Every structure is written in C-alpha cells, then in structure tokens.
Amino acid sequence: MSSLAQQVNPSRYRATMLLRILALAVTGAVALTVSLVVTQDTASAHGSTINPASRNYGCWKRWGSDFQNPNMASQDPMCWQAWQADPNAMWNWNGLYRDGVAGNHQAAVPNGQLCSAGQTGGVRYAALDNPGNWQSTKVSANFGVKLHDQALHGADYFRIYLTRQGFNPLTQRLNWSNLELLKETGRYAPGAGTRETGDPVLNGVSNTINVSSSGRSGRHIVYTIWKASHSDQTYYWCADVNF
CATH class of the missing domain: 1.20.5 (Single alpha-helices involved in coiled-coils or other helix-helix interfaces)
Incomplete structure (x- = not known):
C-alpha cells in the first residue's frame, strides 16, 4: 500500500x-x-508385491500422477472406487500391515476383509476388499511373485496363496477357505534381495518367489503374507491374475 x-x-x-x-x-x-504428513508416510514405508501388483500398488502406479482424471471411472473402475473411498490407501501402498498378530492370521483378519488386512487402519483400505473387475496380470501355471522390501525389514517367512478354481473375484469377497497355500519360504535376512534401481520410489530390495499351480483358468487372486523379521509386523496383499 x-x-x-x-x-x-x-x-x-x-x-x-x-x-x-x-x-x-x-x-x-x-x-x-503437509510436509510432516509426507515425511511421516515416507518414514513408515515398508513394501508390497509389485508383480503381480497388489491392488493398491497397481492403482497408485497407474494413476498416482493422474488420480483426478475422470477417465479412471471407465478405464479402471475398481481403482476409481478405491481412490474415491480413501486416496491414502494408494499413497500408503507400502503400509498395509497389522502389528501383534503373533502368527494367528485367521483370527486377526476376518473373512471378507483379507485384502484390507482386516480393515487395518480403520476403513482406509476397506475398498480393496470389494469384488469387481480389478486390473489383472496375465500368468501361466508356473509364475513368479515379486515382492519389494522397501524398508529392508527382511522376513521370517513369506506365504503365497492362490484362490481355488471356482472362486470368482468379480463377484465374491475373499475368504480363507477360498485359498490354497502354494509356498511358504524360510527366513530372509534384512537387506537380502536385489536392489531396485529403475524406479526411485522402489528404493529397497526385491525378491521373486517362484510358485507352481495346476487346474487354474480365468481370474484368480494371489494372496501374500509377509511376516517381517524386525518385529511382530505382518503384511497382507491381494494381487489379481488371469490364467
């Protein structure tokens, strides 16, 4: 003035x-x-399955830089409903875990809530449980599950499950009885794996677990449990595949 x-x-x-x-x-x-929130989320980074991609990692990867694009509603409707329900489920794609499970997974994660880890964090991840046409990865009977350990936690074990033939992820919520255990690994030391260099966001290590299935066709869900070795902290991921 x-x-x-x-x-x-x-x-x-x-x-x-x-x-x-x-x-x-x-x-x-x-x-x-805003700075504190971003710093907090970054500091709590952990990991996810990245191929086949977990539901929220896939949504973040495809739309994280364009999440307000209305075309998502028609091109990727399940991601659209998840972004509308809670964008933090995608921004925190690496934080879908529960503390204090003590190995009792079925008690901690109820039927119908497997993809949200029993609605961990309140309703943040609840939209991931919704059945529908989630984008899927094409696989054959023998395929690999690539897991990214962003925080170098290591693992007491990984468990890889696959839905049984007859389960329909387009119309059904996932229950424990729908799953068949394909593989349980041994321990991974903290930092074990291949360092990711192609994507700056994936700044940890990755491991690929090869699994074999039979009698599958069409759409299925790969369900992965990662029991981290640094504490009683367990991660749960749904990834959609198409045989």
Missing part, C-alpha cells in the same frame, strides 16, 4: 497488514502440516 494510503487511513492500513501477516502464517502452517 502506498504511503499516501497510510496517511489517509492509518487504521485501515494496519488492519490490512495484520490480515496479510495472518494469511501468510496460516499458509505456512498448512505447508508445514
């Missing part, structure tokens, strides 16, 4: 300047809050 305006109405000038200072302070506080 000009010096003439200050002379004409000094009270109004002081009030205007005070409002500007308050506005700047609010803007700074919002920016700090």
Whole structure:
C-alpha cells in the first residue's frame, strides 16, 4: 500500500497488514502440516508385491500422477472406487500391515476383509476388499511373485496363496477357505534381495518367489503374507491374475 494510503487511513492500513501477516502464517502452517504428513508416510514405508501388483500398488502406479482424471471411472473402475473411498490407501501402498498378530492370521483378519488386512487402519483400505473387475496380470501355471522390501525389514517367512478354481473375484469377497497355500519360504535376512534401481520410489530390495499351480483358468487372486523379521509386523496383499 502506498504511503499516501497510510496517511489517509492509518487504521485501515494496519488492519490490512495484520490480515496479510495472518494469511501468510496460516499458509505456512498448512505447508508445514503437509510436509510432516509426507515425511511421516515416507518414514513408515515398508513394501508390497509389485508383480503381480497388489491392488493398491497397481492403482497408485497407474494413476498416482493422474488420480483426478475422470477417465479412471471407465478405464479402471475398481481403482476409481478405491481412490474415491480413501486416496491414502494408494499413497500408503507400502503400509498395509497389522502389528501383534503373533502368527494367528485367521483370527486377526476376518473373512471378507483379507485384502484390507482386516480393515487395518480403520476403513482406509476397506475398498480393496470389494469384488469387481480389478486390473489383472496375465500368468501361466508356473509364475513368479515379486515382492519389494522397501524398508529392508527382511522376513521370517513369506506365504503365497492362490484362490481355488471356482472362486470368482468379480463377484465374491475373499475368504480363507477360498485359498490354497502354494509356498511358504524360510527366513530372509534384512537387506537380502536385489536392489531396485529403475524406479526411485522402489528404493529397497526385491525378491521373486517362484510358485507352481495346476487346474487354474480365468481370474484368480494371489494372496501374500509377509511376516517381517524386525518385529511382530505382518503384511497382507491381494494381487489379481488371469490364467
């Protein structure tokens, strides 16, 4: 404001300047809050299955830089409903876990809530349980499951399950009785695996677990349990495949 305006109405000038200072302070506080949230999420990064991609990692990978695109509703409807329900399920694609399970997975994760790890974190991941036309990865009877350990936790074990023939992920929620265990691994030391260099977001290590299935055709779900070795922390992921 000009010096003439200050002379004409000094009270109004002081009030205007005070409002500007308050506005700047609010803007700074919002920016700090956003910064803290991003830092917290980044610090709590852990991992996911990346091929075949878990439901929320796949949605983030395809739409994370374009999540407000209305074309998602027709091109990728299950991701669309998940983004609308809670975008944090995709921004936190690497944090779908439960603490304190003590190996009792079926007690911690109820039927119908396997893809959300028993709605861990409240309803953040609940949309991942919804049946429908999730984008799937084409696989053959023998395929690999690539898991990314972003925080270098290591593993007490990985368990790879596959839905039984007759289960329909387009119309059914996943229950424990729908699953067949294909493989349980031994221990992976923290940091064991191949360092990812092609994608800066995947800044940890990856391991591929080869599995064999038979008698499968059409759409199925690969269900993975990762028991991290650094604490009693267990991850649960649904990945859609098409034989």
